[in-house]
Amino acid sequence: MVPPTNRALAGDRTAVTYCRLCPAHCGIEVEVAGGAVTRVVGDRAHPLTHGFTCAKGRRLGDLHADPDRLLASQRRRADGTFEPISVQSAVASVAHRLESILQTHGPDSIGLFVGTQTYTASLTYSFMSSWFRAVGSRKRFTTVTIDQSAKIVAGGRLGVWAGGRQRFESADVWLLVGTNPLVSMQGGDMTGFPIHDGARALAEARRRGLKLIVVDPRRSQVAARADLHLQIRPGTDAALLAGLHHVILRDAHADDAFCSRWANGVDELREAVSRFTPEVVAGIAGVAPEQIVEAARTFGAARSGMATSGTGPDMGPHANVAEHLVQALNVVCGRFPREGDRPGGVRVLERGPRYRAQALPPSRPWERAPKNRFGASWLRSELMSPVLPDEILLDGPDRIRALVVVGGNPGAAFPDQDRILEALEGLELLVVLDPFMTETARRADYVIAPTMSLERAEDTRGYGHFADQPFAQYTDPVLPPPEGVIHDWEFFLRLGQAMGLTLKMGRRTYGPEDRVPTDVEALAERADGYVDHEALRAHPHGKLFADVPLPVVAPTPDDATDRFEVMPDDVAAELGDAFDALSSTQANERPYRLIVGRSRETMNSVGRRLPGLARNGYNPCFMHPDDLSAANLDPGALVALTSDYGSVTAIVQPDATLRPGVLTMTHCFGGEPGLEDDPRRFGTNPTRLLSLQTGLQPISLMPLMTAVPVTLTPV
Ligand SMILES: Nc1nc2c(c(=O)[nH]1)N[C@H]1C(S)=C(S)[C@@H](COP(=O)(O)OP(=O)(O)OC[C@H]3O[C@@H](n4cnc5c(=O)[nH]c(N)nc54)[C@H](O)[C@@H]3O)O[C@H]1N2
Ligand SMILES: Nc1nc2c(c(=O)[nH]1)N[C@H]1C(S)=C(S)[C@@H](COP(=O)(O)OP(=O)(O)OC[C@H]3O[C@@H](n4cnc5c(=O)[nH]c(N)nc54)[C@H](O)[C@@H]3O)O[C@H]1N2
Ligand code: SF4
Numbered sequence: 001m002v003p004p005t006n007r008a009l010a011g012d013r014t015a016v017t018y019c020r021l022c023p024a025h026c027g028i029e030v031e032v033a034g035g036a037v038t039r040v041v042g043d044r045a046h047p048l049t050h051g052f053t054c055a056k057g058r059r060l061g062d063l064h065a066d067p068d069r070l071l072a073s074q075r076r077r078a079d080g081t082f083e084p085i086s087v088q089s090a091v092a093s094v095a096h097r098l099e100s101i102l103q104t105h106g107p108d109s110i111g112l113f114v115g116t117q118t119y120t121a122s123l124t125y126s127f128m129s130s131w132f133r134a135v136g137s138r139k140r141f142t143t144v145t146i147d148q149s150a151k152i153v154a155g156g157r158l159g160v161w162a163g164g165r166q167r168f169e170s171a172d173v174w175l176l177v178g179t180n181p182l183v184s185m186q187g188g189d190m191t192g193f194p195i196h197d198g199a200r201a202l203a204e205a206r207r208r209g210l211k212l213i214v215v216d217p218r219r220s221q222v223a224a225r226a227d228l229h230l231q232i233r234p235g236t237d238a239a240l241l242a243g244l245h246h247v248i249l250r251d252a253h254a255d256d257a258f259c260s261r262w263a264n265g266v267d268e269l270r271e272a273v274s275r276f277t278p279e280v281v282a283g284i285a286g287v288a289p290e291q292i293v294e295a296a297r298t299f300g301a302a303r304s305g306m307a308t309s310g311t312g313p314d315m316g317p318h319a320n321v322a323e324h325l326v327q328a329l330n331v332v333c334g335r336f337p338r339e340g341d342r343p344g345g346v347r348v349l350e351r352g353p354r355y356r357a358q359a360l361p362p363s364r365p366w367e368r369a370p371k372n373r374f375g376a377s378w379l380r381s382e383l384m385s386p387v388l389p390d391e392i393l394l395d396g397p398d399r400i401r402a403l404v405v406v407g408g409n410p411g412a413a414f415p416d417q418d419r420i421l422e423a424l425e426g427l428e429l430l431v432v433l434d435p436f437m438t439e440t441a442r443r444a445d446y447v448i449a450p451t452m453s454l455e456r457a458e459d460t461r462g463y464g465h466f467a468d469q470p471f472a473q474y475t476d477p478v479l480p481p482p483e484g485v486i487h488d489w490e491f492f493l494r495l496g497q498a499m500g501l502t503l504k505m506g507r508r509t510y511g512p513e514d515r516v517p518t519d520v521e522a523l524a525e526r527a528d529g530y531v532d533h534e535a536l537r538a539h540p541h542g543k544l545f546a547d548v549p550l551p552v553v554a555p556t557p558d559d560a561t562d563r564f565e566v567m568p569d570d571v572a573a574e575l576g577d578a579f580d581a582l583s584s585t586q587a588n589e590r591p592y593r594l595i596v597g598r599s600r601e602t603m604n605s606v607g608r609r610l611p612g613l614a615r616n617g618y619n620p621c622f623m624h625p626d627d628l629s630a631a632n633l634d635p636g637a638l639v640a641l642t643s644d645y646g647s648v649t650a651i652v653q654p655d656a657t658l659r660p661g662v663l664t665m666t667h668c669f670g671g672e673p674g675l676e677d678d679p680r681r682f683g684t685n686p687t688r689l690l691s692l693q694t695g696l697q698p699i700s701l702m703p704l705m706t707a708v709p710v711t712l713t714p715v
């Protein structure tokens, strides 16, 4: 089903390409012998990554050749076992079943869950989205809303700057709150932190004088390289950030000119943070008052540089208000590109936004957005993912009866594993596109076996905002795809055609009778940037295109009157609640706080089963060595972790970079409940400790995923 490409893929050779497991897109060289990958090394000629790779990238070949990989699509039999089927019959059967559900129950009875392995695949996202638009359903979910939905809420209440973000590359200071980009490679629009060979970029920046401030309960890889590390108690970010605002306003570090032109509510902010003196915050967050003052002064006194954040504050108990205070630091200190400045990110393969020196007002889309049958809002054309299980399980005329999951494994990744598994089992039809029989795929009626990255032609379109230089790269497929697999994007096109739908993408439409393009054609057809596809293909290592225009911020329009709202009433009320909750002296009977954190060896669940990749083979529960000895535990001991909601068993290991009292365990391990419950072999799934019922954030309905109170008992 995969159309033949026009390049010879046979023979032993070394191919130049880039890794697509995470947004860093590291240049790699792939040695191929006998049709399989024998070695992956960094591409030293890559203009941005200079040969840098990580352990999981170097195991890409093993991931493709994994003996557990699905080489054909699967259909579930009546007895629950699976049988292989051809892609043609899978497309036809899925189309038929979806059409019948569509006819009886309408488009909103069909759901789509978009996982993280779609984001770096060049064509999947647009074909999948246009298929879903053609179906006419609004029940779209992505991992973004079990991740950092606080950023949507904060931007919606504060407003955003139309001039883009400042550049790390020319900043004097940078504040990272609960993000570890040297491991997560979360950069670009998310944090502005360079992700291409980030350690080297950071070292260079510090040599020219950049001051790095990191807020994290763990001395993470990036915290270890910071000028100032505030090793706070988990979940106290809102208080710490309020403390930074307190000192910045008190010591006159605010950018008064910027605020008086662009911001409302600075007096309300001053009032709201007045209680958060360095001494009070020190008591809450467990760091010295001098550190808080120093962080505020270092940030406030700099000329440029932003405050940015990751999952740490956004998965915590006061996520929306903590994230609001992060973004508000940039407003109060005027940390945005002005007229004539160059904002961060350079697009080469697509046209970027038009940057203007102007505030866009709070949009509060949830106050106007349509609501689902139990009152949850659509934001950015998706429903907040935490409501997915209820959308399936709670009765109603537009209940989701069929779900398509692509590049995701909600059965492992979703908070409250029991509930999501119950929901997946309650569907009339579950279709999962995944190369592996995951917890999600095992519950599917059809599992579609897709190509993997080295079998696809792709380009770096969509990632321009992650690079500070005009970089772009195209890659041919390196390996011929196994016979029974199909590109994800092609599955959606053929499914649409089988359902009689026309897919619309920009100027291009694909109707039921149209020929299915090759991936090279499909990539070339959507090119609308500064470099045409032929030119791009001439540079296998990728290229810095010197003649691509660098973005510049246009002047403020004469009629610009919109302003940021730095402390609206609802945020002030939430900050008040956070103060009360955080300063209450009542001891929680669960003494430890379990926090989130990514491992370098895995990309969510990708790589968890590759022998020798994850250092221990499982995901340990790390704790401070002093906590380990106080609890009389040896490294490798089995313990039970219990939250207010659930209980798991895990293996403890020491980690002196943690703040005492803090436990950390990476997610997406653990495997099939009941079948793979051995934590030493399969690891532990921390989502079993999380609740979708209680402790949800307002608006986003985000559950508590970090700073989770737990008890630990030896087993
Ligand atoms: N190697 C690898 N890279 C990945 C992923 C992966 O699984 N593996 N996942 C990708 C995905 S889906 C995402 S969303 C991004 C996430 O990207 P990041 O948010 O940068 O993720 P982490 O590297 O886990 O960094 C989060 C940091 O927050 C800290 N933290 C935990 N709780 C708190 C808290 O209460 N307050 C504060 N201030 N800090 C806290 C943790 O100690 C950790 O160092 O990474 C992406 N990149
Ligand atoms: N406890 C806890 N839970 C968390 C988090 C946490 O920090 N703590 N983090 C949350 C976050 S931020 C996120 S984003 C989610 C991650 O949620 P998901 O994105 O759902 O997680 P993954 O397990 O990485 O799912 C990716 C799936 O894609 C498959 N895959 C790989 N390559 C391809 C391909 O080419 N095509 C297709 N179709 N599939 C492919 C993989 O086999 C895997 O099953 O997890 C969330 N869950
Ligand atoms: S997974 Fe590793 S090698 Fe691949 S792009 Fe990300 S950092 Fe680079």
Ligand SMILES: [Mo]
Pocket: 116, 143, 147
């Ligand atoms: Mo994520």
